[in-house]
Amino acid sequence: MPSATALEPLADYRRYAPAEMCERARAFYANIARRRTVRDFDSAQVPREVIEQCLLTAGTAPSGANQQPWFFTIITDTSVKRKIREAAEAEEREFYAERAPQEWLEALAPLGTDPNKPFLEDAPALITIFAQKYGVRPDGSRFSHYYVPESVGIATGFLIAALHEAGLATLTHTPSPMGFLQHDLRPAEVGKTCRPPGRRISQGRLPSTSLWRRQATSRGNIVLDVNAPNRCRSWCGRARAARSDQRPRRRDRLRSALAEPCYRRI
Numbered sequence: 001m002p003s004a005t006a007l008e009p010l011a012d013y014r015r016y017a018p019a020e021m022c023e024r025a026r027a028f029y030a031n032i033a034r035r036r037t038v039r040d041f042d043s044a045q046v047p048r049e050v051i052e053q054c055l056l057t058a059g060t061a062p063s064g065a066n067q068q069p070w071f072f073t074i075i076t077d078t079s080v081k082r083k084i085r086e087a088a089e090a091e092e093r094e095f096y097a098e099r100a101p102q103e104w105l106e107a108l109a110p111l112g113t114d115p116n117k118p119f120l121e122d123a124p125a126l127i128t129i130f131a132q133k134y135g136v137r138p139d140g141s142r143f144s145h146y147y148v149p150e151s152v153g154i155a156t157g158f159l160i161a162a163l164h165e166a167g168l169a170t171l172t173h174t175p176s177p178m179g180f181l182q183h184d185l186r187p188a189e190v191g192k193t194c195r196p197p198g199r200r201i202s203q204g205r206l207p208s209t210s211l212w213r214r215q216a217t218s219r220g221n222i223v224l225d226v227n228a229p230n231r232c233r234s235w236c237g238r239a240r241a242a243r244s245d246q247r248p249r250r251r252d253r254l255r256s257a258l259a260e261p262c263y264r265r266i
Contacts (some may be wrong), residue, residue, distance in 0.1 A: 064147030
Protein backbone atom coordinates (compact mmCIF):
# COMPACT_ATOMS: atom_id res chain seq x y z
CA MET A 1 0.00 0.00 0.00
CA PRO A 2 1.35 3.48 -0.78
CA SER A 3 2.38 5.49 2.29
CA ALA A 4 0.83 8.70 0.96
CA THR A 5 -2.08 9.50 -1.31
CA ALA A 6 -1.03 10.53 -4.80
CA LEU A 7 -3.08 13.52 -5.94
CA GLU A 8 -3.23 15.19 -9.33
CA PRO A 9 -5.17 18.10 -10.81
CA LEU A 10 -8.57 17.46 -12.40
CA ALA A 11 -7.39 18.68 -15.78
CA ASP A 12 -10.50 17.72 -17.77
CA TYR A 13 -13.04 19.44 -15.53
CA ARG A 14 -15.27 21.87 -17.40
CA ARG A 15 -17.09 24.76 -15.78
CA TYR A 16 -20.29 25.96 -17.45
CA ALA A 17 -22.30 29.10 -16.99
CA PRO A 18 -25.60 28.53 -15.13
CA ALA A 19 -27.69 28.96 -18.29
CA GLU A 20 -25.60 26.40 -20.15
CA MET A 21 -25.76 24.03 -17.19
CA CYS A 22 -29.56 24.16 -17.27
CA GLU A 23 -29.66 23.66 -21.01
CA ARG A 24 -27.30 20.68 -20.87
CA ALA A 25 -29.32 19.16 -18.02
CA ARG A 26 -32.57 19.62 -19.95
CA ALA A 27 -31.05 18.16 -23.12
CA PHE A 28 -29.74 15.11 -21.29
CA TYR A 29 -33.08 14.51 -19.62
CA ALA A 30 -34.96 14.90 -22.90
CA ASN A 31 -32.72 12.29 -24.50
CA ILE A 32 -32.63 9.78 -21.65
CA ALA A 33 -36.40 10.07 -21.12
CA ARG A 34 -36.85 8.42 -24.53
CA ARG A 35 -35.17 5.27 -23.23
CA ARG A 36 -37.47 2.27 -22.88
CA THR A 37 -36.93 -1.36 -22.02
CA VAL A 38 -37.75 -3.50 -25.06
CA ARG A 39 -38.13 -7.22 -25.67
CA ASP A 40 -38.37 -7.29 -29.48
CA PHE A 41 -35.03 -6.90 -31.20
CA ASP A 42 -33.95 -6.63 -34.81
CA SER A 43 -31.42 -9.37 -35.59
CA ALA A 44 -29.24 -6.96 -37.61
CA GLN A 45 -25.68 -6.94 -36.35
CA VAL A 46 -24.40 -4.04 -34.25
CA PRO A 47 -20.80 -2.91 -34.91
CA ARG A 48 -18.65 -4.41 -32.19
CA GLU A 49 -16.81 -1.12 -31.76
CA VAL A 50 -20.08 0.53 -30.67
CA ILE A 51 -20.56 -1.98 -27.86
CA GLU A 52 -16.91 -1.79 -26.86
CA GLN A 53 -17.05 2.00 -26.62
CA CYS A 54 -20.16 1.73 -24.43
CA LEU A 55 -18.34 -0.72 -22.18
CA LEU A 56 -15.45 1.72 -21.90
CA THR A 57 -18.01 4.26 -20.68
CA ALA A 58 -19.26 1.76 -18.08
CA GLY A 59 -15.69 1.32 -16.91
CA THR A 60 -15.45 5.01 -15.98
CA ALA A 61 -18.07 4.58 -13.24
CA PRO A 62 -17.09 5.29 -9.64
CA SER A 63 -16.56 2.24 -7.44
CA GLY A 64 -15.74 1.36 -3.86
CA ALA A 65 -12.05 2.15 -3.23
CA ASN A 66 -11.77 2.51 -7.03
CA GLN A 67 -11.48 -1.29 -7.29
CA GLN A 68 -13.81 -1.54 -10.30
CA PRO A 69 -15.22 -4.95 -9.28
CA TRP A 70 -16.93 -5.80 -12.55
CA PHE A 71 -16.42 -7.88 -15.65
CA PHE A 72 -18.38 -7.56 -18.90
CA THR A 73 -18.65 -10.31 -21.51
CA ILE A 74 -19.89 -9.73 -25.07
CA ILE A 75 -21.58 -12.81 -26.54
CA THR A 76 -22.43 -13.05 -30.23
CA ASP A 77 -22.02 -16.80 -30.84
CA THR A 78 -25.48 -18.19 -31.65
CA SER A 79 -24.87 -21.52 -29.91
CA VAL A 80 -23.80 -19.79 -26.68
CA LYS A 81 -26.82 -17.46 -26.82
CA ARG A 82 -29.08 -20.46 -27.32
CA LYS A 83 -27.52 -22.22 -24.32
CA ILE A 84 -28.01 -19.14 -22.17
CA ARG A 85 -31.63 -18.85 -23.28
CA GLU A 86 -32.35 -22.48 -22.45
CA ALA A 87 -30.81 -22.15 -18.99
CA ALA A 88 -32.53 -18.83 -18.31
CA GLU A 89 -35.94 -20.15 -19.37
CA ALA A 90 -35.52 -23.18 -17.09
CA GLU A 91 -34.99 -20.81 -14.16
CA GLU A 92 -37.90 -18.63 -15.28
CA ARG A 93 -40.32 -21.56 -15.54
CA GLU A 94 -39.52 -22.52 -11.96
CA PHE A 95 -39.84 -18.90 -10.86
CA TYR A 96 -43.27 -18.39 -12.43
CA ALA A 97 -44.59 -21.78 -11.35
CA GLU A 98 -43.17 -22.12 -7.85
CA ARG A 99 -41.03 -19.34 -6.41
CA ALA A 100 -42.73 -16.07 -7.32
CA PRO A 101 -45.21 -14.73 -4.74
CA GLN A 102 -48.63 -13.78 -6.08
CA GLU A 103 -47.99 -10.07 -5.50
CA TRP A 104 -44.91 -10.24 -7.71
CA LEU A 105 -46.81 -12.04 -10.46
CA GLU A 106 -49.54 -9.40 -10.29
CA ALA A 107 -46.93 -6.66 -10.66
CA LEU A 108 -45.52 -8.37 -13.76
CA ALA A 109 -48.91 -9.06 -15.36
CA PRO A 110 -49.32 -5.64 -17.07
CA LEU A 111 -45.90 -6.09 -18.69
CA GLY A 112 -46.95 -9.31 -20.38
CA THR A 113 -43.85 -11.23 -19.35
CA ASP A 114 -43.66 -15.01 -19.08
CA PRO A 115 -40.94 -17.72 -18.93
CA ASN A 116 -40.23 -17.44 -22.65
CA LYS A 117 -37.19 -15.26 -23.41
CA PRO A 118 -36.66 -15.28 -27.20
CA PHE A 119 -34.78 -11.97 -27.07
CA LEU A 120 -31.79 -13.82 -25.61
CA GLU A 121 -31.37 -15.35 -29.06
CA ASP A 122 -32.93 -12.67 -31.26
CA ALA A 123 -30.69 -9.81 -30.14
CA PRO A 124 -27.44 -9.62 -32.11
CA ALA A 125 -25.39 -9.65 -28.90
CA LEU A 126 -25.65 -10.25 -25.19
CA ILE A 127 -23.67 -8.41 -22.55
CA THR A 128 -23.32 -10.42 -19.37
CA ILE A 129 -22.26 -8.50 -16.28
CA PHE A 130 -20.39 -10.12 -13.43
CA ALA A 131 -19.49 -8.89 -9.95
CA GLN A 132 -16.06 -9.67 -8.59
CA LYS A 133 -16.15 -10.24 -4.84
CA TYR A 134 -12.38 -10.20 -4.64
CA GLY A 135 -9.31 -9.30 -6.66
CA VAL A 136 -6.13 -11.28 -7.24
CA ARG A 137 -2.63 -9.90 -6.77
CA PRO A 138 0.26 -10.82 -9.09
CA ASP A 139 1.45 -13.37 -6.51
CA GLY A 140 -1.94 -15.10 -6.56
CA SER A 141 -3.14 -13.86 -3.16
CA ARG A 142 -6.63 -12.42 -2.84
CA PHE A 143 -7.85 -9.08 -1.57
CA SER A 144 -11.42 -8.05 -0.81
CA HIS A 145 -13.54 -5.76 -2.96
CA TYR A 146 -15.87 -3.32 -1.23
CA TYR A 147 -19.33 -1.99 -2.11
CA VAL A 148 -19.51 -4.51 -4.92
CA PRO A 149 -23.28 -4.48 -5.66
CA GLU A 150 -23.39 -0.69 -5.53
CA SER A 151 -20.34 -0.34 -7.79
CA VAL A 152 -21.60 -2.83 -10.37
CA GLY A 153 -25.03 -1.21 -10.31
CA ILE A 154 -23.59 2.23 -11.04
CA ALA A 155 -21.44 0.85 -13.88
CA THR A 156 -24.51 -0.86 -15.33
CA GLY A 157 -26.36 2.45 -15.25
CA PHE A 158 -23.53 4.10 -17.16
CA LEU A 159 -23.73 1.26 -19.70
CA ILE A 160 -27.48 1.66 -20.18
CA ALA A 161 -27.09 5.40 -20.79
CA ALA A 162 -24.19 4.87 -23.22
CA LEU A 163 -26.07 2.25 -25.25
CA HIS A 164 -29.08 4.54 -25.43
CA GLU A 165 -26.90 7.45 -26.56
CA ALA A 166 -25.55 5.21 -29.33
CA GLY A 167 -29.09 4.50 -30.54
CA LEU A 168 -29.43 0.97 -29.14
CA ALA A 169 -32.30 -0.44 -27.12
CA THR A 170 -31.66 -2.69 -24.14
CA LEU A 171 -33.34 -5.01 -21.68
CA THR A 172 -32.18 -5.84 -18.17
CA HIS A 173 -32.67 -9.58 -17.74
CA THR A 174 -32.01 -10.89 -14.24
CA PRO A 175 -33.21 -14.47 -13.73
CA SER A 176 -32.57 -15.63 -10.21
CA PRO A 177 -30.43 -17.51 -9.50
CA MET A 178 -27.94 -16.87 -12.31
CA GLY A 179 -25.60 -19.72 -11.50
CA PHE A 180 -25.69 -20.94 -15.09
CA LEU A 181 -23.74 -17.84 -16.16
CA GLN A 182 -21.03 -18.54 -13.62
CA HIS A 183 -20.84 -22.20 -14.61
CA ASP A 184 -20.58 -21.49 -18.31
CA LEU A 185 -18.65 -18.22 -18.45
CA ARG A 186 -17.02 -16.92 -15.25
CA PRO A 187 -16.90 -19.57 -12.50
CA ALA A 188 -15.08 -17.33 -9.99
CA GLU A 189 -17.53 -14.43 -10.22
CA VAL A 190 -21.17 -13.71 -9.52
CA GLY A 191 -23.49 -13.21 -12.49
CA LYS A 192 -25.63 -10.11 -12.02
CA THR A 193 -27.47 -9.46 -15.27
CA CYS A 194 -27.70 -10.39 -18.92
CA ARG A 195 -28.30 -7.41 -21.19
CA PRO A 196 -29.14 -7.73 -24.92
CA PRO A 197 -28.33 -4.52 -26.83
CA GLY A 198 -29.70 -4.00 -30.33
CA ARG A 199 -32.11 -2.11 -32.54
CA ARG A 200 -35.78 -2.39 -31.66
CA ILE A 201 -37.92 -3.89 -34.41
CA SER A 202 -40.27 -1.31 -35.90
CA GLN A 203 -43.46 -3.23 -35.12
CA GLY A 204 -42.48 -3.94 -31.51
CA ARG A 205 -44.97 -2.80 -28.86
CA LEU A 206 -44.33 -1.58 -25.31
CA PRO A 207 -46.39 -1.18 -22.14
CA SER A 208 -47.98 2.25 -21.94
CA THR A 209 -45.84 4.82 -20.14
CA SER A 210 -48.97 6.21 -18.50
CA LEU A 211 -49.11 3.06 -16.39
CA TRP A 212 -45.60 3.36 -15.05
CA ARG A 213 -44.35 6.95 -14.96
CA ARG A 214 -44.10 8.03 -11.36
CA GLN A 215 -45.80 11.25 -10.37
CA ALA A 216 -43.41 13.88 -9.09
CA THR A 217 -43.85 17.39 -7.78
CA SER A 218 -41.09 19.96 -7.64
CA ARG A 219 -40.02 21.68 -4.45
CA GLY A 220 -37.33 24.16 -5.36
CA ASN A 221 -34.28 22.27 -6.59
CA ILE A 222 -35.42 19.06 -4.87
CA VAL A 223 -37.88 16.67 -6.48
CA LEU A 224 -40.38 15.06 -4.17
CA ASP A 225 -41.35 11.63 -5.46
CA VAL A 226 -44.80 11.14 -4.02
CA ASN A 227 -44.50 7.38 -4.37
CA ALA A 228 -41.11 7.16 -2.69
CA PRO A 229 -42.05 6.81 1.00
CA ASN A 230 -43.54 3.36 0.45
CA ARG A 231 -40.51 2.30 -1.56
CA CYS A 232 -37.96 3.81 0.78
CA ARG A 233 -37.99 0.68 2.91
CA SER A 234 -36.85 -1.66 0.19
CA TRP A 235 -34.34 0.82 -1.24
CA CYS A 236 -32.63 1.42 2.08
CA GLY A 237 -32.98 -2.10 3.41
CA ARG A 238 -34.66 -0.78 6.53
CA ALA A 239 -37.83 -2.82 6.40
CA ARG A 240 -36.23 -5.93 7.87
CA ALA A 241 -35.04 -3.97 10.90
CA ALA A 242 -38.40 -2.25 11.16
CA ARG A 243 -40.15 -5.62 11.25
CA SER A 244 -37.73 -7.16 13.72
CA ASP A 245 -39.19 -8.01 17.13
CA GLN A 246 -35.72 -8.27 18.62
CA ARG A 247 -34.97 -4.54 18.47
CA PRO A 248 -38.21 -2.75 19.46
CA ARG A 249 -36.64 0.63 20.25
CA ARG A 250 -34.82 0.75 16.93
CA ARG A 251 -37.98 -0.43 15.21
CA ASP A 252 -39.94 2.49 16.67
CA ARG A 253 -37.31 4.98 15.54
CA LEU A 254 -37.36 3.55 12.03
CA ARG A 255 -41.14 3.67 11.86
CA SER A 256 -40.98 7.34 12.80
CA ALA A 257 -38.33 8.00 10.15
CA LEU A 258 -40.27 6.14 7.46
CA ALA A 259 -43.35 8.25 8.16
CA GLU A 260 -41.47 11.35 6.99
CA PRO A 261 -41.38 12.34 3.29
CA CYS A 262 -38.69 10.59 1.31
CA TYR A 263 -36.82 12.77 -1.16
CA ARG A 264 -34.77 11.68 -4.09
CA ARG A 265 -33.23 13.42 -7.05
CA ILE A 266 -34.29 12.32 -10.54
